[in-house]
Amino acid sequence: xxxxxxxxxxxxxxxxxxxxxxxxxxxxxxxxxxxxxxxxxxxxxxxxxxxxxxxxxxxxxxxxxxxxxxxxxxxxxxxxxxxxxx
Numbered sequence: 472x473x474x475x476x477x478x479x480x481x482x483x484x485x486x487x488x489x490x491x492x493x494x495x496x497x498x499x500x501x502x503x504x505x506x507x508x509x510x511x512x513x514x515x516x517x518x519x520x521x522x523x524x525x526x527x528x529x530x531x532x533x534x535x536x537x538x539x540x541x542x543x544x545x546x547x548x549x550x551x552x553x554x555x556x557x
Contacts, residue, residue, distance in 0.1 A: 514522065
């Protein structure tokens, strides 16, 4: 039985510390992310401005469309319920 105690101690010495493994895994994740960011093709300043303008114009357009639908739906509901239409 004295042998099993020595075997358990030998097994525990072979296992790396859980916290050390966790820190290494976190470090590897940051290294991999950094390496992937070097592979990215970033847009030029002019492309970025063009894309931003397109998104803003689309958002304004969709806001107008949704506003018109909302106005029409509320006007229709007022007519159906019998209230005064504004």
